[in-house]
Amino acid sequence: MDLKTLREEKFTSSKFIKLKHYKYEKNGKEYTWDFIESMDSVAILLYHKTKQSFVFVRQFRIPLYDYQKRNNIKLDKNELGYSIELCSGLVDKNLSLEDIAKEECVEELGYMPKSIEKISDFYSGFGSGTSKQSLYFAEIDEDDKISKGGGIDDEEIESVFVKVHEFENFKEKIIRSTTLDFSYLWFMKFKAQKYGL
Template sequence: MKDLQEERFSNSKYIKPKRYTYIGNDEKKYTWDFIEAMDSVSIFLYHSQKDSFVFVKQFRIPLWDYQRRNNLQVDEVGYSIELCSGLVDKKLSLEDIAKEECIEELGYAPKNLEKIGEFYTGFGSGVSRQFLYFANIDENDKVSNGGGVDGEEIQAVWVKRKDFKQFSKENPIKTPLLEYAYLWFKGKN
């Protein structure tokens, strides 16, 4: 990546800044700023032949900006480890969007998805729903190289099931949903 610059913007197809004012119980006027964001799907993938979980390593500009502004010293500034995920921005079922994301990001087309749950996130800064799925994959599901689309530079991160706890300790830049999905998996198996 080169020529990374901050620019002002007034509209986006992904988020919409909003402001509400209101009078509180104390009769004072208050303001609340937030963003209207899109819902998303995330998939916890387990590769049965490799006895491994597969996650996504991706550069995230908001994370890079946060780390830079707060002078945080990390090995790879701006990189996170996440579940395979995507926005609900197509007129497809949630399951079809989830399968499409698995193909785009990691090159696997899961045959079956199991819904783990549905969550609301960002109560103070912008509420959206996140739909969490599980898929068991193997090499028969491999259909492409993955790597992302539209400028995404995604790398697969393979973690043996027996090594997850150590992986989790060594990689603090990950989403809480990844940990939650692992606990769900552990409770089920």
């Protein structure tokens, strides 16, 4: 992405979000609440058996870039706006959540998991706009590699392999969401012993 071309424009409408404004009364006084209606999503914790590694996504995120610039957060210019995340995507197709999750694995990382396991559903943005994320786990190997990945359209996605035993140190050096930490703790509780970790 050429950051020289990145500019903020006046918001009018979007196919991804809808701005909402509610009014209500309490004890004779009128109040308002503004929030965003957004799409649900899926996220997948991928574990590469041979490499004994998690496979994450490094991706440029304009909202993160905007936040870091507004708050004058000092980072190397190659890190500004970049986060490390689980493979994820919006529920914007007429497919099952499991099929959307598998499709995201192929689009972003190039792997097609043979099977996928549901971890749980989570809700976020209770004040700013509630949406649900369905979290999954999938085990992969090089036999499951069917494309180069990297995302579609304008996405800028890189694969990041992190050895399970190195995750604790790795997480302290990156911009991440709570889902990354939760997924790691879930893996250590329910899967680590299976893989001899």
